[in-house]
Amino acid sequence: MRSGLSIMAAMDRGKYELVPIGVTKSGEWLRLDPRLLEGPGAALALEGDRVALLPQPKDHSLMRLDNGADGARKPLDVVFPVLHGPLGEDGTVQGLLELADIPYVGSGVLGSAVGMDKAAMKALFRERQLKIAPYRVFLRKRWRDNPEAVRTECESAFPYPWFVKPANLGSSVGISKVRDEAEFVTAMEEAAQYDRKLIVEAAVEHAREVEVSVLGNDEPVASVVGEILPSHEFYDYESKYLDDATRLVIPADLPESIADTVRETAVQAFLALDCAGLARVDFLIAAKTLEVFLSEVNTMPGFTSVSMYPKLWEASGVPYSELIDKLIALAIERHAEIHANRRSYTD
Ligand SMILES: Nc1ncnc2c1ncn2[C@@H]1O[C@H](COP(=O)(O)OP(=O)(O)O)[C@@H](O)[C@H]1O
Ligand SMILES: [Mg+2]
Numbered sequence: 001m002r003s004g005l006s007i008m009a010a011m012d013r014g015k016y017e018l019v020p021i022g023v024t025k026s027g028e029w030l031r032l033d034p035r036l037l038e039g040p041g042a043a044l045a046l047e048g049d050r051v052a053l054l055p056q057p058k059d060h061s062l063m064r065l066d067n068g069a070d071g072a073r074k075p076l077d078v079v080f081p082v083l084h085g086p087l088g089e090d091g092t093v094q095g096l097l098e099l100a101d102i103p104y105v106g107s108g109v110l111g112s113a114v115g116m117d118k119a120a121m122k123a124l125f126r127e128r129q130l131k132i133a134p135y136r137v138f139l140r141k142r143w144r145d146n147p148e149a150v151r152t153e154c155e156s157a158f159p160y161p162w163f164v165k166p167a168n169l170g171s172s173v174g175i176s177k178v179r180d181e182a183e184f185v186t187a188m189e190e191a192a193q194y195d196r197k198l199i200v201e202a203a204v205e206h207a208r209e210v211e212v213s214v215l216g217n218d219e220p221v222a223s224v225v226g227e228i229l230p231s232h233e234f235y236d237y238e239s240k241y242l243d244d245a246t247r248l249v250i251p252a253d254l255p256e257s258i259a260d261t262v263r264e265t266a267v268q269a270f271l272a273l274d275c276a277g278l279a280r281v282d283f284l285i286a287a288k289t290l291e292v293f294l295s296e297v298n299t300m301p302g303f304t305s306v307s308m309y310p311k312l313w314e315a316s317g318v319p320y321s322e323l324i325d326k327l328i329a330l331a332i333e334r335h336a337e338i339h340a341n342r343r344s345y346t347d
Pocket of ligand 2: 171172282296
């Protein structure tokens, strides 16, 4: 919500008419009053008429659900989904927007879905021979049925420490670092609360965390590289959102050749997932050897004015509000590109 507020606050009201939509925890869409955006924090109270998009290409409109009579339709030109995690960043909302035939910012169904699923994402990275840390994927059922076999398989594949993660999530939720067998059991049970698919990954020791912003559709470009100095042992939920001690270093203090590798790999990763519009690509760099490991792609990165994604563009010469203009233009461009496809074989 903070990202959404920042984006709306930076949009040129002479150029855009804003139609803010809030999604409640239970999944209801509410059309918010744009005036709510003006008071500090005011829009954090989700209030407004219940609205919906129909999964049909005819109306291109937001529909009011209750007492919908006059003025119940609001035509939309572009949707900017500022949603993190499952049921937002994972292709589901994107699928609805495809059916509604409304241009939208960011990746399509495939890129969004793969960007949310670390197992599928790693498989595509591997296919492109992009360097990632060794890992294994397990279904929760297999773990519950045979934890010993799962642990033995990992132990014979790579030494401790490991990271255990739910495959589909983000924000470091459900992720733990594991140093031994006892910690492994706790970590797997924690991750298994969030997903039916679990990742066990070799830790990159003394990892430095660097990130690159990618922008574009078929010919994406990479920003300068930024580094995160987390306040905790790793970049967990608390250091991401709750404390102010985490620092961003832009540009990252890296030899030029390493920064170039990181930027080129970021573009490759974007293309490997068939992303569109924007993505932040995250890396882990071994502190001593400066070996670069691709970690993950985030198709809807944090977007407050102090978030890494827009900060990296600012440092690369694209100010925040111009970045929003570019993303909207890219959404329209991609929609037109898809519409150029022949859609019927017979007529
Ligand atoms: N293989 C690894 N080696 C070292 N640190 C890791 C590794 N995997 C994850 N981490 C740490 O955990 C954090 C969250 O993991 P990540 O895979 O980025 O998940 P999320 O999608 O939740 O951000 C990373 O930013 C990093 O601090
Ligand atoms: Mg991450």
